[in-house]
Amino acid sequence: MQNNTLLKVNNLVKYFPVKAGVFRKTIAQVKAVDDVSFEVKKGETVGLVGESGCGKTTAGMSILRLYEPTAGQIILDGKDTSYYFLSRRKAKKFLKKQYTEKFEKMKQKYSSEDQVIKNLNDEFNKQAAKDYFENPHKFIEKMMDMRIKGRSEFRRKAQMIFQDPYSSLNPRHRVKTIVGEGAKINELVENKDELKAMIEDILKKVGLSVDHMSRFPHEFSGGQRQRIGIARALILKPELIVCDEAVSALDVSIQAQILNLLNSLQKEFNLTFLFIAHDLAVVKHISDRVAVMYLGKIVEYTTKDQLFEKPLHPYTVALMSAIPNPDPENKSHRIILEGDVPSPINPPSGCPFHPRCPIAKDVCSKEVPQFKEIEEGHKVACLFPGKLKR
């Protein structure tokens, strides 16, 4: 396990069932997040961009287990957290499927345990396989023991800043209750004085003053409310913060303030951000790396510079061409995508982007493009990467 990877998401899937009829039979699945894998290094900011309805928020919520994912592995800080929030029975089933069955099947296929370990593609699962083959029973047992303790640890380590600062604060609670609640629940403080000192400290750090403590949320502006939301998450001393469109509900001038605040807090607390946004300017400002999502899948994942310099996926190219250019002399060539985003209930065959892709060929509707590394640190899911030029 590399030490600098904080979050690793493997094949995350979240389907929402569509139910109808008297017996509420499931007639279809909304494939909100469909096989998403990426990793986030400690201390970096990863931007997750895509248009409305592409599953960015669902992905963020599933990672924090505010929705229970349909499938997939979420590894935080070197620990598989995927089964933490499942019931005992389901957690056992998950571990059996994820580890026991998988490893046993691979063992039959590759004949030796070392070969299995060698053929696993990521560090975490290699280590898991090693532990598993040493003592299968004890391995599962140990994982189950960690479940309840892991839950509260996960809830402390991973936090979220929400899009709408108006509905994310309980209108009946004072600021000190909203901010202090997390510390109290997670037992970070021993008594009231300590809690008060902690709240004061955090409020100052996010740019609010101590006399805001006993006010109610409705007495604040949008930007200030978002600061309260940040303080609420920050008091737990988290490692990962998922910012779900954290600035899109704010004025542009306030947006800059909040982004700068997030930036300085990141340096101070060594935070890792997963920054979900639809505004490319915001993403460009704050991210180190960017993942582009389309219809529940990540289509391109690379560093910010590479993405803005040399986008490879046609969808990314089209997105980039939509950024307004302030220079009137330089008339940019816009790539206008035709049609609407297809329904995630019934996504297109082959490459999900092919019905709208300007360079789509016949093969695109048949073959699903693999999400693979084309250049160093530049992953793309396209059969013809880089063929669409600006």
Place this chain on the structure above:
Amino acid sequence: MSSEYRKFKRKFLKNPLNIICSLIFIFFLLVAFFPSFFAPYNPLTMDPDSFMSPPSSQHWFGTDQFGRDILSRIIYGVQGSLFIASMAIVFASIAGTIIGSVSGYFGGAVDNIIMRFIDAMFAFPSIILALFIIALFGATIRNLIIAIGIIYIPIFSRTIRGSAISIKQNLYIVSARSIGKKSSKIILTDIIPNISSIFIVSFTTNFSTAILSEASLGFLGLGVPPPYPTLGRMVGDGNNFLLSAPWITLFPGLIIAVIVLSINIVGDGLRDTLDPKN
């Protein structure tokens, strides 16, 4: 919060009808709390000199077939009726709030099971349910409270469940979960405080109908056992003398109507002021 309260007070008192009905209701509350202060006679003493005497300066509301002063009986009856109805509603509202918020917050299978059970209670005629309980356990004040309370549990559960579901959509519930708050605590500190306005409104409106339920049980002879007066029983007892001595029935009936009407208008006023749409 205090500014919110002031705003609410100003809005509520703007309507003169609200003020009048609140005052009437407060007057009846005072009567219920201090009946001995208001009643001119003992409600149980029979006066052999005046059977069924019409309203006069001595007996403002007349006397009944045993010569008991109707005004005094009404005053003590108001105490009984208000006590039974309010206790029943307190019982029903607490139970209904717990059931409704749990059902609405958890949703899914839990919600389905609870709500089908509530549906079954709704399907049962409420007065018959109360009759059944009283017939089974006897007509004591405690059983009356439980019987009437049970009638109102499904009503509260439904209302509270509906608003719990809408409160649940708010991001602050998600954010409470994201800091590791337990479900029971989310219901207590995030859901229930935010449904208080709906709670107040349904409390008052159901309170008035609970008074009517109590009166109907009394009318059917299943209220507080005689000779202790309740408004419903007085109406029922006077029924036989409706033509010869209408005042025996008229005055208790009138008082029931005035109390229920005033509570209803106060309830409507509360709803109008607490409704965020206005």
